[in-house]
Amino acid sequence: xxxLRVGTxxxxxxxxxxxxxxxxxxxxxGLLEHIEFTRSPINDIKHCEPCDIGLIEGGLCNADNVHVxxxxxxxxxxxxxxxxxxxxGGVPAMRNHFTLKQCLEEAFIDGIGVDNPxxxxxxxxPLLLSKVHPIHEVVKVDYYLPGCPPPADAFVxxxxxxxxxxxxxxxxxxxxxx
Amino acid sequence: MSNKTITIDDIEVPFEEGQTIMDAALAAEIYIxxxxxxxxxxxxxxxxxxxxxxxxxAVSACTLPAAEGQRIDNNTPALNEVRKTITQMxxxxxxxxxxxxxxxxxxxxxxxxxHLGMLDGHFxxxxxxxxLDASHPTLVLDRDRCILCELCVRASRExxxxxxxxxxxxxxxxxxxxxxxxxxxxxxxxxxxxxAAHICPVGAILIKDHGYEIPIGRRTFDLHSVAxxxxxxxxxxxxxxxxx
Ligand code: SF4
Ligand code: SF4
Ligand code: FES
Numbered sequence: 001x002x003x004l005r006v007g008t009x010x011x012x013x014x015x016x017x018x019x020x021x022x023x024x025x026x027x028x029x030g031l032l033e034h035i036e037f038t039r040s041p042i043n044d045i046k047h048c049e050p051c052d053i054g055l056i057e058g059g060l061c062n063a064d065n066v067h068v069x070x071x072x073x074x075x076x077x078x079x080x081x082x083x084x085x086x087x088x089g090g091v092p093a094m095r096n097h098f099t100l101k102q103c104l105e106e107a108f109i110d111g112i113g114v115d116n117p118x119x120x121x122x123x124x125x126p127l128l129l130s131k132v133h134p135i136h137e138v139v140k141v142d143y144y145l146p147g148c149p150p151p152a153d154a155f156v157x158x159x160x161x162x163x164x165x166x167x168x169x170x171x172x173x174x175x176x177x178x
Numbered sequence: 179m180s181n182k183t184i185t186i187d188d189i190e191v192p193f194e195e196g197q198t199i200m201d202a203a204l205a206a207e208i209y210i211x212x213x214x215x216x217x218x219x220x221x222x223x224x225x226x227x228x229x230x231x232x233x234x235x236a237v238s239a240c241t242l243p244a245a246e247g248q249r250i251d252n253n254t255p256a257l258n259e260v261r262k263t264i265t266q267m268x269x270x271x272x273x274x275x276x277x278x279x280x281x282x283x284x285x286x287x288x289x290x291x292x293h294l295g296m297l298d299g300h301f302x303x304x305x306x307x308x309x310l311d312a313s314h315p316t317l318v319l320d321r322d323r324c325i326l327c328e329l330c331v332r333a334s335r336e337x338x339x340x341x342x343x344x345x346x347x348x349x350x351x352x353x354x355x356x357x358x359x360x361x362x363x364x365x366x367x368x369x370x371x372x373x374a375a376h377i378c379p380v381g382a383i384l385i386k387d388h389g390y391e392i393p394i395g396r397r398t399f400d401l402h403s404v405a406x407x408x409x410x411x412x413x414x415x416x417x418x419x420x421x422x
Contacts (some may be wrong), residue, residue, distance in 0.1 A: 081298070084275070084276065084277050087297070087298050088269070088270075088274070088275065088298070089275070089303060089305075090275060090277060091275060091277060091278050093273075093303075093305065094273075094275060096273075096305040097305075097307060131305060133303070134298070134303065136300075137302055137303070148276070148277035172295070175295065177276035177277070177282070177288060177291070178276050178279075
């Protein structure tokens with residue numbers, strides 16, 4: 001049987017979900033008998049290819065996030081929202097209390113210890129969205145893996161369920177938002 | 179002992195005249211989900227988590243008096259689905275970013291969401307802008323997380339004999355207000371030992387400086403489901419005393 005192809009990415013997240021994924025330790029060896037990674041920070045491949053499962057960490061805070069998310073949706077048969085930020089914006093969404101202008105001024109002009117105060121405007125820098133959004137507001141999400149981050153066991157469980165052709169589920173005690 | 183009974187999910191439950199369906203269920207250790215109800219305070223009927231089917235009609239168990247012969251559906255997939263939708267609306271109408279909330283693990287709204295298997299907010303987030311009041315030396319009022327259950331309003335009035343809180347405004351502009359000349363908590367009559375300071379089921383009224391004494395992962399609802407905790411074993415557990 002050919003391997004399931006899995007892509008992963010971190011949008012407006014902290015890479016904590018990816019770290020937690022790797023927390024499965026040696027179980028990843030067994031998993032790699034059955035899956036292979038396409039685009040992922042784990043192998044540093046930076047372009048999307050058609051794949052079976054996409055794991056999305058992080059919400060949407062800039063135009064590039066939206067672009068990457070849409071690319072994943074187009075390429076993945078199954079898209080999984082991983083972690084609090086992908087699901088409801090998470091900690092980055094705390095900036096939604098303020099205007100974008102206030103955030104930029106605090107970070108780059110008025111903040112403590114700012115040297116050479118100016119708001120970065122290089123064309124290479126993706127434009128920020130005025131608010132941070134969860135990913136299901138932009139694309140269809142097939143499954144959710146809550147947690148900040150979801151524990152390694154939850155990653156193992158959802159991937160094993162999918163590999164074995166079961167509808168993914170979590171035991172009640174594994175459902176956590178923190 | 180009264181010999182009048184109602185039937186909840188095919189279990190016969192005795193009740194006394196004057197008891198609500200919720201009172202009778204709690205006395206019989208049957209869990210009907212609820213957020214705005216706390217035994218001892220007058221029922222409020224606002225959260226609708228306790229919606230049950232009585233002889234085919236949807237009603238609030240915390241406000242409807244029990245009456246001889248009622249046949250009640252409570253723990254059904256259809257009702258729990260409706261309750262999940264209500265819980266999702268409570269989440270998206272406020273700013274519930276659990277990883278940054280010190281109530282996480284001790285929060286009844288979050289525990290309800292776990293109990294109902296809620297995975298996402300489903301609806302577009304409101305991300306409302308609400309005022310934070312950190313004026314009080316020992317308490318903080320974070321309206322972002324207030325679900326307008328009025329438990330603090332009733333606890334202040336009915337138990338503390340004060341009148342510190344009220345709800346004002348309509349629709350999405352409804353918010354918790356503080357009864358003081360300035361509208362600030364620091365200038366109100368509230369004291370740290372008041373029930374109103376401890377009753378909030380979510381992280382809207384918090385005691386300062388004690389938020390992380392119990393680590394995440396070892397808190398009430400990390401160890402118990404909301405259903406068992408409301409069945410007497412660790413009753414009132416989310417009302418934690420500030421010096422405990
Ligand atoms: S009040 Fe409860 S549901 Fe809201 S952020 Fe805090 S822990 Fe989460
Ligand atoms: S502050 Fe807490 S107790 Fe008071 S109405 Fe809001 S959620 Fe309910
Ligand atoms: S508990 Fe009955 S409406 Fe809230």
